[in-house]
Each structure stands twice: as structure tokens, then as C-alpha cells.
Amino acid sequence: MPVISLTVNGNPVTADVEPRWLLSRLLRDHLGLTGTHVGCDTSQCGACVIHVDGKPVKSCAMLAAQADGAQITTIEGLAQKGKLHPMQEAFRDNHALQCGFCTPGMVMMSVALATEQPDLDEPAVRKGLEGNLCRCTGYQNIINAVMVGAKAMRG
Amino acid sequence: MEKYGIGQPVRRKEDVRFLTGTGTYIDDIKPDNLIHAVVLRSPHAHAKILDLDTSEAETMPGVLCIVTGKDWVAEDFQPMPTKSAVNKKIDGTPLNQPPRHAIAIDRVRYVGEPVALIVAETLVQAQDAAEVVEVDYxxxxxxxxxxxALEPGAPQIWDDIEGNFCIDFELGDKEGTGKAFETADHVVKLKLRNQCVTAAPIETRGAIASYDKDTGKYFLQNATQNVHANRDTFASVLKIPSEDLHHMAPDVGGGFGAKNSGYPEPSLLLYAAKKTDRPIKWIGDRNESFAADTHGRDQATTVEMALDKDGMFLGLRTRTVGNIGAYCWTVGPFTPTGGSARTQGGPYYIPAMHYTGIAAFTNTMPLDPYRGAGRPEGSFQIERIVELAxxxxxxxxxxxxxxxxxxxxSLPRKTPMGLDVDTGNFPEVFERTLKMSDRAGFAKRFEESARKGLRRGFAIAPYLECTGGGPKEFAGVKFGKDGSATLRVGSMSTGMGQETSMPQILSDTLGIDFEKITYVQGDTDATPIGGGHGGSRNMxxxxxxxxxxxxxxxxxxxQLAAHLLNSNADDMELKESVFTDVKTDQNVSMADVVAASFDQSRLPDGMEAGALDTDTIFEREIISCPNGCHSAEVEVDPETGTVQVEHMWIVDDFGTIINPMLADGQVMGGVAQGxxxxxxxxxxxxxxxxxxVTGSLMDYALPRADSMPKMEMAFYEDAPTAKNPLGVKGSGEAGCCGAPPAIVNAVLDALKEDGVTHIEMPLTPEKVWRAIQDAKQQGA
Structure with missing residues (x-):
């Protein structure tokens, strides 16, 4: 099995991975980071979005072996010192989650959108979240939360 | 306490764990010694199993156990029960109910029916072994x-059930309705479908079963909406007493009805867990979710309306044929019969009504409640016929x-369908919706659309629905010496936020600290009974x-406060967490009363330590009637058939609103599914x-962020119901009742100049485009 080294939420990790393991599996089953959810097997739902070298990636669509040397952030690594990230805070304030299953991927994608597009507007949020499915909220509160969270991130 | 009181948009307790990735869903649980299962499912819609050979699979690496129909026969395990409230045909004979076993015995009747459970040390080993199980079909x-399925000569799904007929049902005044049609100035008739859909929660189903051979007890953790009823189902299948099965639901990632049912897989897992003496996990994949989660709607309907010359409604006649799939599932036969009948006619005054519903077997995954279970179908039927009229x-x-x-x-009024409509103000709710809808600006927006070569349409759809589900519920509270309280309830949230709204009620009534209330749900050991979720019954x-x-x-x-103050209980007033004697002005805080309840020296005679701990069971007598009105404005591109819903306006009468933020969330989520x-x-x-055909998210389209319109919502709160002490009417399913007719009628309004009068759901671009072309040809 290939041995890979990577950084996950700031911590160095070395792992023996089977070539067929998906990155989501490494995170969930072997590193115990179960905040990254898997909701489908066709890369449609987006519940598994994490950041790989600062970019949003569906971790069910990347092999673990491909993450050798990568800097990875999962939902567990977003809050700092017990304080919610502004995007997490905005999701809570705007009731942008119900069952919570799509939420980790939705938040990670939203943070990436806000980081990549400093002038993020509502249509851009709707477009940007195309790859993230939510079955509970009807999205309106998610859109509101991303706008608020993005503004808070700009400071 | 006001900050956390009834009516406040209190931020959710559960959000912190969901937002930080520390929620515990079924697949996040990993007991020691865990092994894994996959379900081998039927690839055929209808086939005899001539032979099932597991010998090679059993020798595969890591394989521990394979369960098949042969085991089920050998163990004499029982079929799963059906509990349809409508269970007799019109002629009085019982519904045709074939045995529903957890695993196929000698025949399969739908694609996805379980044929074998393969258990191995690892998931991959189980998957590999499943590949070599040989089934001769x-x-x-x-x-x-x-x-x-009901036509003569159709394939027979059950040898002893002639014509695939499950049950028929009628409600209302057949003769009186017939007379109304005879004397009417106008009769309007429409054939329509509520197509088959599925809940598709983002978390698929899954469960972990284990068996303790020392105590003889089973433990099942399960992504379910209903632990008590399903415990009883699994126990009856396995012929064990219910108390020998502890059933718990962890955090559940959405349900919408599809996690109500007692499914086959848990019984298979429990049996295999005993055989292997190891905890076993099964997590359904997305394809299994589409194939083997219960489906919803699927009704083919003829609806007719009689009107007088002024357009007053005289009569409504509805005849529905519902698909229930290959088996009577948990309550499947109820939806196209009683479930769709009750709210027929919506919020309109219709003197004469008659409803006929038939449930038929087909070779599809069985149907069971999906968000609304009959009321969205009824709402769509009445609103389409009114629009056509x-x-x-x-x-x-x-x-x-x-x-x-x-x-x-006219309220209170019992409708011709027997629905007890006690409170509400349908005209007011309608006018408020219309006022919100900016009708004055429509002409300008219509022109703007027209300039781009697009059509614009508007429709309004008032709805009347009702609650359902189990009428009884348990709630219990236990206090801690530190003033904390643990609240246990038998209903449950799969995302709706009861971990927040239930403590709100407790905090509001007792003046205890909201932050110190712990909420417990979804555990058969924590509450003696529990109705779980379904039928908007939670609140x-x-x-x-x-x-x-x-x-x-x-x-x-x-009483305790009065004892502490040496006064009378009748003189005690609780305000802002403090009991005050209205005569003497002496006071004692609720926190101190709770502390005193653990100190025998401070208790009056007859009270024991822990005296405030209370268990109770509430029973609903009559179902409530949530109602409201949706309106929609849409833009249609006639060149491509694409529909964009631009804006929706919604006024709901859910009675008392406990947490408006959560109620808004229920509305918007329901609108998205609608x-x-x-x-x-x-x-x-x-x-x-x-x-x-639609076995993945590549084939079955779900709404995305850019599919959704701007939604503006308001509540009509002046008509709380007296049917329950909170005055609430239920909010969970309303969105699915109002949105489909509002949107479909708005599209047809947009296409009225094109001559399009009806399009079957879903209004995909192709169907819309074809409808325009067909109308063009007919007009030419």
C-alpha cells in the first residue's frame, strides 16, 4: 500500500492507503473525521466538500493516494480555539441548516466561494452552490447566510 | 426567559455540533468489532427465484454470514405488518394484503427487493462476495x-390476488354529488397525475445491529423517524418480545416520510448479528435509496367539478387510482384512499363531494407516506380543476x-369529507397573499419578459390540509439538583429542530434556564411510548x-413554593422564573424550588425527593387543519421550454407559532420539495x-440553489386551534401542498396565449416545449 504524508487541519498525518481508497474514506474511516459526509456515489450532492490546498474539492471524487503532500482542511478544522468561523456563525444565525447532513460540505464550499470571490453577490452564490444539494432548507437561508458570512470574512 | 419563550426565533441548540462536524449520524458510529453488510437486491422487476447458490460466496475472504430467504423460511420469521387506517374494501371485505417478508422467499416483485444479506469483516469483502452469489431467476x-395493472390480462403480481387489486374506498355523498352534476350549468373535467417521486434525504438509510448473548437482548441503531413502532415491527418479524429490542435513532439526516417505515434491512441485520455475535453495519448507497426507499404520490386521477352560471361550486367528484407498488408497505394503501380523501376540495365551500380511491399493486418499490401523503395530491387536484374551470x-x-x-x-364546519375545520380565515389569508404578491407591478414585469421573448405567468393557490400520525405522545422531565432538566419526548426531529423548540415550551412554561435543558428523543429505553415523526405531528x-x-x-x-413561603399554592404566581405570593409579595425562585425538591427537609408532607419529576401522555382527539395560500410568478422561455420560478409569496395559518425561524424553515423546505x-x-x-431508470442523482433531478425563487412568507396567527393546548396546527407538510399547484398553474397562465391548457408534472423543459408545439399545431 502506498504511504502518503499530508497535513490535515494543521496536523501532520502519515497513512498507508490502498490505491482504491477515496479521500473521503481516509478522512472518515481512518482519521475519524466523520464531519465530512458522503451522500451519494456520483459526486452530485457535495456533502463531502473539503479544502485541498485551499481549493474546494469533493473528497469522494479524489483518491486518497492523490492527497500525498496536500494541505487539507475539513469542517472539523474550521472553528479556531472553540470559536466558530464567521461562515459557521452565519449559518447558525440564519437557520441555514436543518438536518445538518449537507452542512459540512455546504459550509466548506461557501468559505471557498467567499475566499475566491471578494465581490460575491447573490446570483454568484446560487451558481457557486450548484454542486451542493440540500433537501431541507429550500436554500434561501443558505444564500442569506453565505452573504452574511462572506461579509464577515471580509471584516 | 422571554428570549427563549414561545414565539421567539431561538437559535438552535443542535446547530453547533452540526456546524462543527461533531454530529453523530448512523455512519459515524463505529462500535468495537464492527463488521459490515451489503444487501444483494433483485435486478428484475418480476421473477421466480429458481435457485440461490451462496456456496462460492461463503468461501470468499472475510465472509462471516449470508442470509437468504431459506433462513427466513427455516426460522419461520413473520411478515412485516401493514397498519393502514383504511383496511376494508367498499364491499366490507378486508383489503388484499400479501405477506411482506424482509427478504424474498421464492419470487421477486420489484427491482431492489432484498434477496440476500452478505456479511463480512470489511465492506469491500462483503461487496466482493455479493458479486459471486448466484441467483437463477x-x-x-x-x-x-x-x-x-388493473386492466384485464395484466401480469399477475400475486397468484391469489386477482387483477392486482388491493382496496377500494369511497367517501362523501355519491347521490347528492350526482344530482349536483345533473343540475349544474357547467361541468369541468380533467385527468391528471401526481407522478411518482421520492424523498431522497441527503443522508441515505442505514443501521447498526448487535446482540448481547448474555442478556438475550438486541440493540439497533437506525436512521429512522420512528423508533417505537419500528421496534415492534422488527420484534414481531423475529418473534421476540418488544422489550428485548432496544431501538435508538442517532442524528438523522432528513426523512420526509421515507424514514418512517419498518424496512426489511434491520430485521436481516438483527438476525445476522445474533448469528455472528458481532455488531453489523449496513449503510445504503444512493442507488439503494432510489430503488429501495419508499416512493410517494403516484396517483392517476379524474377530477370533475360542477358549477352554476355564476361560477359558484356545486359539486366535486374525484376518482383516483394509486400505485402502492408490489406490497402493502407500512400504511401504503391509506394514501390514495383515506389519506387523499380527507382534504378534498381544499378551502372551498363545496356543498356536495364524492371521492373514490383505488389502490393497485405493480412491480415497483412500494409507496408509503412522503411529505403530505395524500394532501398534496388533493390540493393539486382541486387547484388544477379550479384553474381549468x-x-x-x-x-x-x-x-x-x-x-x-x-x-x-362558516367555521367551525365539517366538510362533506368529514374534516373538522374549526378555526381559520381563508378569505383573509387569501387576500393577504394577494396583497404581498405585487399584482400592480405584474404588467410591467410581463412586458419586460415579453421584450426578451419570454412569457410570464401568475397563479394563486390556497390550500387546506390536515395533520396525521399517531395521536398519543409521551413527554417526561427529570430535574437535576443544579437546576438542569432532561426532557424526554417520544416524537422526534430529523432536522426540524425539536431539540430547540421543545425546550422552548418547557422554559417558557416553567421559567427554567433554556441552556440547562437537555433534550432526549429517538430512544425506546427513554420513553415508554413514542409516535416518532409523521403527519406534521411533532409540535x-x-x-x-x-x-x-x-x-x-x-x-x-x-405547592412546593407555597410550602417554602408558608402560603397557599393558589396565591403563587410564576413570573420571570420567580414565584411570588400575590398577597404577601414574598417570593422564591424556580431554581430554588427545584433545589428544594431534592431536600426532604424542605418538602411538604406527601412529597418525596425528586417530586417535580413528571411523566405524562398527551392524546390528540381531533386532527388539526393547517391552511394557507401560495402564489407564484414564473417566467417561461418558449424556445427552450425552461421554467424559472421567479418569486413566491406565502401566508400560512399554522395556529400558534412556537419558533418562527423554524416554522419559516419548514415552509421553505416544503416549497423546495413541492x-x-x-x-x-x-x-x-x-x-x-x-x-x-432514475437510479441516481444523475437521473433524478433535485432542486438546487439556482432552481429556487425568492420566497416571502408571513403567518396568520389569529386563529389558533382549540384542538390542542398549544394551539398549533402543524407546519411540516404545507409547502408540498401549496407549491405544486401554484407553480404549475402559473406556468399554464404564462402559456395561455399559446393555447396550452394542461401539462403533466414534472414540467420539464421538454414537456413544456412539446406542449407549446402541440398547441401550435392544433391551433393551425
């Missing part, structure tokens, strides 16, 4: 459409609706149980082979 002819009579659809709504002073029945429990605590707390049904979602089976 003899394919049989299949039928997946309920109308065709307006068109055929040349009347303004808004005006036709306005003049036929039940007047406020109506569960919330009422919490209020009743809190009020019983309050009686005892007043929009999905209106525009894009459909479970499709191949007509000849019975294969599931």
Missing part, C-alpha cells in the same frame, strides 16, 4: 403502471377562487405533551422491463 412479465368559463381565476372560499363565519402532539408535562410540573412547583415535484422530479420505471 426465471423472468416474469412486469407491470409498473397502476392503470395498466376559470379558463373554460372565461373567468378571472383569482375572482373565481375568492368567491368560492369558505367564508370565515401538535409532541409539543402538546411537553406543555401538558410542564403544566403538571407547575402545579407541583406551586417545486421539485412541479418541475423536475420523477421516479421512472421502464415500461417493458420494469427497470428503475
Amino acid at each position: 426465471e423472468e416474469l412479465e412486469a407491470v409498473t403502471d397502476q392503470i395498466k 376559470a379558463r373554460e368559463l372565461g373567468m378571472d381565476p383569482v375572482e373565481l377562487r375568492r368567491k368560492n372560499l369558505m367564508p370565515a363565519d 401538535e402532539v409532541g409539543g402538546s405533551a411537553v406543555l401538558q408535562c410542564a403544566r403538571e410540573v407547575l402545579v407541583k412547583a406551586k 417545486l421539485g415535484q412541479a418541475l423536475m422530479e420523477e421516479i421512472v420505471y421502464d415500461e417493458d422491463s420494469g427497470q428503475l
Whole structure:
């Protein structure tokens, strides 16, 4: 099995991975980071979005072996010192989650959108979240939360 | 306490763990010694199992156990029960109910039916072994459409059930309705479908089963909406006492009805867990979710309306044929019969009504409740026929609706369908919705669309629905010496936020610290009974149980407070967490009363330590009637058939609102699923082979962020119901009742100049485009 080294939420990790393991599996089953959810097997739902070298990636669509040397952030690594990230805070304030299953991927994608597009507007949020499915909220509160969270991130 | 009181948009307790990735869903649980299972499912819609050979699979690496129908026969395990409230045919004989085993015995009747459970040390080993299980099938002819299933000569799904007929049902005044049609000036008739859809929660189903051979007890953790009823189902299958099965639901990632049922897989897992003496996990994949989660709707309906010359409604006649799939599932036969009948006619005053519902077997995954379970179908039926009536009579659809709504002073009223409509103000809710809808600006927006070559349309759809689900609910509270409280309730949230709203009721009534309330749900060991979730009952029945429990605590707390102050319980007033003697002005805090309840020296005679701990059961007598009104403005591109819902306006009468933020969330989520049904979602089976065509998220479209309109919402709160102590009417399913007719009628309004009068859901671009082309040809 290939041995890979990577950084996950700031911590160095070395792992023996089977070539067929998906990155989501490494995170969930072997590193115990179960905040990254898997909701489908066709890369449609987006519940598994994490950041790989600062970019949003569906971790069910990347092999673990491909993450050798990568800097990875999962939902567990977003809050700092017990304080919610502004995007997490905005999701809570705007009731942008119900069952919570799509939420980790939705938040990670939203943070990436806000980081990549400093002038993020509502249509851009709707477009940007195309790859993230939510079955509970009807999205309106998610859109509101991303706008608020993005503004808070700009400071 | 006001900050956390009833009516406040309190931020959710559960959000912190969901937002930080520390929630515990079924697949996040990893007991020691865990092994894994996969379900081998039927690839055929209808086939005999001639032979099932597991010998090679059993020798594969890591394989521990394979369960098949042979085990089920050898163990004499029982079929799963069906509990349809409508269970007798019109002629009085019982419904045709074939045995529903957890695993196929000698025949398969739908694609996805479990044929074997393969258990191995690892998931991959189980998957590999499943590949080499050899099943010799003899394919049989299949039928997946309920109308065709009822035709003479259709393939017979059950040897002893003639014509695939499950049950028929009627409600209302057949003769009186017939007379209304005879004397009517106008009769309007429409054939329509509520297509087959599925809940598709983002978390698929899954479970972990284990067995303790020392105690003889089973433990099942399960992504379910209903632990008690399903515990009883699994126990009856395995022929064990219910108390030998501890059933718990962890955090559940959405349900919408599809996690209500007692499914086959848990019984298979429990049996295998005992055989292997190891905890076993099964997590369904997305394809299994589409194939083997219960489906919803799927009704083919003829609806007829009788009107007088002024457009007043005289009669409504509805005949529905519902698909229930290959088996009677948990309550499957109820939806197209009683479930769809009750709210027929919506909020309109219709003197004579008659409903006929038939449930038919087909070779599809069985149907069971999906968000609304019959009421969305009924709402769509009445709103489509009203829209068509307006068109055929040349009347303004808004005006036709306005003049036929039940007047406020007609309530309370029992409708011809026997629905007890106690409170509400349908005309007021309708006018408020219309006022929000910016009708004055429509002409300008219409012109703007027209300049771009686009059509614009508007429709308004008032709805009346009702609650359902189990009428009884348990609530219990236990206090801690530090003033904390643990609240246990038998109803449960799969995302709706009861971990927040239930403590709100307790905190509001008792003045105890909201932050110190721990909420427990979904555990058969924590509550003696529990109705789980379904039929928008959480707040109506569960919330009422919490209020009743809190009020019983309050009686005892007043006695204790009076004892501490040496005064009378009747003189105690609780305000801002402090009991005050209204005569002497002496006071004692609720926190101190709770502390005193653990100190025998401070208790009056007859009270024991822990005296405030209270368990109660609330029972609903009559179901509630949530109602409201949706309106929609849409833009349609006639060149591509694409529909964009631009804006929706919604006023709901849910009675008392406990947490408006959560109630808004319920509305918007329901609208999204309603929009999905209106525009894009459909479970499709191949007509000849019975294969599931829409088996993945690549084939079954769910609404995305850019599919959704701007939604503006308001609540009408002036008509709380007296049917329960909270005055709530239920909010969970309303969005699915209002949105589909509002959206579909708005699209047809946009296309009225094109001559399009009807399009079957879902209104995909292709169907819309074809409807325009067909109308063009007919007009030419």
C-alpha cells in the first residue's frame, strides 16, 4: 500500500492507503473525521466538500493516494480555539441548516466561494452552490447566510 | 426567559455540533468489532427465484454470514405488518394484503427487493462476495403502471390476488354529488397525475445491529423517524418480545416520510448479528435509496367539478387510482384512499363531494407516506380543476377562487369529507397573499419578459390540509439538583429542530434556564411510548405533551413554593422564573424550588425527593387543519421550454407559532420539495422491463440553489386551534401542498396565449416545449 504524508487541519498525518481508497474514506474511516459526509456515489450532492490546498474539492471524487503532500482542511478544522468561523456563525444565525447532513460540505464550499470571490453577490452564490444539494432548507437561508458570512470574512 | 419563550426565533441548540462536524449520524458510529453488510437486491422487476447458490460466496475472504430467504423460511420469521387506517374494501371485505417478508422467499416483485444479506469483516469483502452469489431467476412479465395493472390480462403480481387489486374506498355523498352534476350549468373535467417521486434525504438509510448473548437482548441503531413502532415491527418479524429490542435513532439526516417505515434491512441485520455475535453495519448507497426507499404520490386521477352560471361550486367528484407498488408497505394503501380523501376540495365551500380511491399493486418499490401523503395530491387536484374551470368559463381565476372560499363565519364546519375545520380565515389569508404578491407591478414585469421573448405567468393557490400520525405522545422531565432538566419526548426531529423548540415550551412554561435543558428523543429505553415523526405531528402532539408535562410540573412547583413561603399554592404566581405570593409579595425562585425538591427537609408532607419529576401522555382527539395560500410568478422561455420560478409569496395559518425561524424553515423546505415535484422530479420505471431508470442523482433531478425563487412568507396567527393546548396546527407538510399547484398553474397562465391548457408534472423543459408545439399545431 502506498504511504502518503499530508497535513490535515494543521496536523501532520502519515497513512498507508490502498490505491482504491477515496479521500473521503481516509478522512472518515481512518482519521475519524466523520464531519465530512458522503451522500451519494456520483459526486452530485457535495456533502463531502473539503479544502485541498485551499481549493474546494469533493473528497469522494479524489483518491486518497492523490492527497500525498496536500494541505487539507475539513469542517472539523474550521472553528479556531472553540470559536466558530464567521461562515459557521452565519449559518447558525440564519437557520441555514436543518438536518445538518449537507452542512459540512455546504459550509466548506461557501468559505471557498467567499475566499475566491471578494465581490460575491447573490446570483454568484446560487451558481457557486450548484454542486451542493440540500433537501431541507429550500436554500434561501443558505444564500442569506453565505452573504452574511462572506461579509464577515471580509471584516 | 422571554428570549427563549414561545414565539421567539431561538437559535438552535443542535446547530453547533452540526456546524462543527461533531454530529453523530448512523455512519459515524463505529462500535468495537464492527463488521459490515451489503444487501444483494433483485435486478428484475418480476421473477421466480429458481435457485440461490451462496456456496462460492461463503468461501470468499472475510465472509462471516449470508442470509437468504431459506433462513427466513427455516426460522419461520413473520411478515412485516401493514397498519393502514383504511383496511376494508367498499364491499366490507378486508383489503388484499400479501405477506411482506424482509427478504424474498421464492419470487421477486420489484427491482431492489432484498434477496440476500452478505456479511463480512470489511465492506469491500462483503461487496466482493455479493458479486459471486448466484441467483437463477426465471423472468416474469412486469407491470409498473397502476392503470395498466388493473386492466384485464395484466401480469399477475400475486397468484391469489386477482387483477392486482388491493382496496377500494369511497367517501362523501355519491347521490347528492350526482344530482349536483345533473343540475349544474357547467361541468369541468380533467385527468391528471401526481407522478411518482421520492424523498431522497441527503443522508441515505442505514443501521447498526448487535446482540448481547448474555442478556438475550438486541440493540439497533437506525436512521429512522420512528423508533417505537419500528421496534415492534422488527420484534414481531423475529418473534421476540418488544422489550428485548432496544431501538435508538442517532442524528438523522432528513426523512420526509421515507424514514418512517419498518424496512426489511434491520430485521436481516438483527438476525445476522445474533448469528455472528458481532455488531453489523449496513449503510445504503444512493442507488439503494432510489430503488429501495419508499416512493410517494403516484396517483392517476379524474377530477370533475360542477358549477352554476355564476361560477359558484356545486359539486366535486374525484376518482383516483394509486400505485402502492408490489406490497402493502407500512400504511401504503391509506394514501390514495383515506389519506387523499380527507382534504378534498381544499378551502372551498363545496356543498356536495364524492371521492373514490383505488389502490393497485405493480412491480415497483412500494409507496408509503412522503411529505403530505395524500394532501398534496388533493390540493393539486382541486387547484388544477379550479384553474381549468376559470379558463373554460372565461373567468378571472383569482375572482373565481375568492368567491368560492369558505367564508370565515362558516367555521367551525365539517366538510362533506368529514374534516373538522374549526378555526381559520381563508378569505383573509387569501387576500393577504394577494396583497404581498405585487399584482400592480405584474404588467410591467410581463412586458419586460415579453421584450426578451419570454412569457410570464401568475397563479394563486390556497390550500387546506390536515395533520396525521399517531395521536398519543409521551413527554417526561427529570430535574437535576443544579437546576438542569432532561426532557424526554417520544416524537422526534430529523432536522426540524425539536431539540430547540421543545425546550422552548418547557422554559417558557416553567421559567427554567433554556441552556440547562437537555433534550432526549429517538430512544425506546427513554420513553415508554413514542409516535416518532409523521403527519406534521411533532409540535401538535409532541409539543402538546411537553406543555401538558410542564403544566403538571407547575402545579407541583406551586405547592412546593407555597410550602417554602408558608402560603397557599393558589396565591403563587410564576413570573420571570420567580414565584411570588400575590398577597404577601414574598417570593422564591424556580431554581430554588427545584433545589428544594431534592431536600426532604424542605418538602411538604406527601412529597418525596425528586417530586417535580413528571411523566405524562398527551392524546390528540381531533386532527388539526393547517391552511394557507401560495402564489407564484414564473417566467417561461418558449424556445427552450425552461421554467424559472421567479418569486413566491406565502401566508400560512399554522395556529400558534412556537419558533418562527423554524416554522419559516419548514415552509421553505416544503416549497423546495413541492417545486421539485412541479418541475423536475420523477421516479421512472421502464415500461417493458420494469427497470428503475432514475437510479441516481444523475437521473433524478433535485432542486438546487439556482432552481429556487425568492420566497416571502408571513403567518396568520389569529386563529389558533382549540384542538390542542398549544394551539398549533402543524407546519411540516404545507409547502408540498401549496407549491405544486401554484407553480404549475402559473406556468399554464404564462402559456395561455399559446393555447396550452394542461401539462403533466414534472414540467420539464421538454414537456413544456412539446406542449407549446402541440398547441401550435392544433391551433393551425
